Amino acid sequence: RAMRAAATARAAMAALAVTALALAVAAWRRARPVREVLFFPSRPCCIEALLAEAAEPGAPARPCPCPLPSGDTALSRLVRHLLSARRSLDLCLFSFCCPQLGRAVQLLHRRGVRVRLVTDAQYMGLHGSQIGHLRRAGIQVRHDQHSGYMHHKFAIVDRRMLLTGSLNWTTQAIQTNRENVLVVEDADYVKAFQDEFERIWEEYNPANYRFF
């Protein structure tokens, strides 16, 4: 009986050790900052499954009837990083026309994420711009009021992850241009861009508009 008790204790210790190891690995994975570069053009892909999962986590997947593959692409990775937002999404985008990215941002807004968007006054009115749709959905948008371009193209997720590069959020850029987006989870770089965002957000406050 003593030997059996000892064997049981050993087995319990082993199970505990395995569990602890698994937890440690999971924690390390979570803690390891994302460091990634996305290059475009992206292969065409269907992101319906990503949007559906984000809208109703755990709901049974409905297959999308479209003929596009739903594999791992630069676009799907960009969408996945954006959809990881839980509290805030700060966007500074020269041009925002891509309907798929527009849907992702609206979904986050509906889920209670605080979305703020800064854009360029000359480009927000272009045919196909998402800005009107986003404003009608209740998302706060601010824009410049002068002749220089607000030419940034960056997003900050939960004040934690920075996505920045050459990519304007247009279907043409995503599907046909050579572009890059750095994904950086680094406190210093994120803070520099968050500070720039707050500066612009205040500068473009409509209360400061001047009418000549």
Next chain:
Amino acid sequence: RAMRAAATARAAMAALAVTALALAVAAWRRARPVREVLFFPSRPCCIEALLAEAAEPGAPARPCPCPLPSGDTALSRLVRHLLSARRSLDLCLFSFCCPQLGRAVQLLHRRGVRVRLVTDAQYMGLHGSQIGHLRRAGIQVRHDQHSGYMHHKFAIVDRRMLLTGSLNWTTQAIQTNRENVLVVEDADYVKAFQDEFERIWEEYNPANYRFF
């Protein structure tokens, strides 16, 4: 005499320790990777002193008669990082019109730095483009041959330092737009962009052109 010898030895040891410390600090400073974000618009500034120092290191500074200040600005920092190139400068630029940056690149080429430049076919012919000047100076330039834009805006110095962001190399962008350039000395990010550069450089090899 023994005491004097001991005092001399102590003084020599102290001097040695101070020198070692100074060398260690200098090495640490050199080894510490550059991590910086430049935001634009940049205050106007004169970069003549920077160019002169790079052309003839150690030569007596001749004051520039222009009225611009020569302080520390986003543009002067960008130029300084570029001029730190000793062996190679790989450029992937959608639009390159800024004469000041053109002069910096030509200076590096004359100094024996291997400069390679990839640009966009539709934008290289615009009025004010530097591409013709650079080609006439003997710098290798390649461009795309299709409809999508080569929209990257990055530079890699000595396969060591990456400068990338939203900034096209035009005076208008530098002086009037809201723009960003990340400066990153990180082997993983640099490698991702260097690989992209080599891919594009091969793809745009004129030997691969097709004429329909």
